[in-house]
Amino acid sequence: MKSLWLKGWRPLVVIILLFIIWESSTRFGGIPAWLLPAPSDIVTEAIDVWPNFQIHLLSTVKLTLLGFVIGCSFGLIVAVSLHMIPIVRESVYPLIILSQNIPIIVLAPLLVVWFGFGLLPKIIVITLVCFFPVAVATMDGFRQTGQELKHYMQMAGASRRQIFTKLEWPHALPSIFSGLKISATYSVMGAVISEWLGAKSGVGVFMTLASSSFRTDRVFVAIFTIMVLSLLFFAFIIALEKWMIKWRPQGEK
Secondary structure (H helix, E strand, C coil), X not given: CHHHHHHHHHHHHHHHHHHHHHHHHHHHCCCCCCCXXXXXXXXXXXXXXXXXXXXXXXXXXXXXXXXXXXXXXXXXXXXXXXXXXXXXXXHHHHHHHHHCCCCHHHHHHHHHHHHCCCXXXXXXXXXHHHHHHHHHHXXXXXXXXXXXXXXXXXXXXXXXXXHHHHHHHHHHHHHHHHHHHHHHHHHHHHHHHHHCCCCCCCHHHHHHHHHHCCCHHHHHHHHHHHHHHXXXXXXXXXXXXXXXXXXXXXXXX
């Protein structure tokens, strides 16, 4: 805890200074509240709308968790499959890279046309933004396994499955968690984007309604909520990583 405070106090001071400058600029600079509300006004509005906003927040959290689990599971399955079958990897891997060049915001309307306004297109959006970091990071972790260790296990008579479960998979765990941390932040963004497709509730819906009515303070409430959700999700993955990978040297964490 002490080391965390020693590392984190400088960014905290910078954030506080930024909010002080923001508050002062809006209060004394004559900036209209509809254009840029003061941080204090945003906090006040967040307290006022909380009874209604918590419904939107709960909807986004549920959608984020569901999409994250599905997207990351799909990414792990793809990574393991491509690693175990080199011929398939050489054929499919370029297509995976190519799929990430399609902007999600452009693909989203097509998903609505193909699958309607239900849950499926929203899950597809989150899956698309989550599976790629996990798949790429996992395959990189597999490739970085020491060849001398693999040769040693082969000489000891280990099967391909034993090499994977006893050597390659544990060695790839740090890389897997790196991909999970990236996907954790992307999943919240993907959930909000998917809610723009026509959901009945969610932070994305709340943001859209606030923007259309020029309630900039509510837009900032949604933005800060997304940031906090991403940080909490990211912190959870870090805690899970420290719990599962206890064998790593302290300097590598």
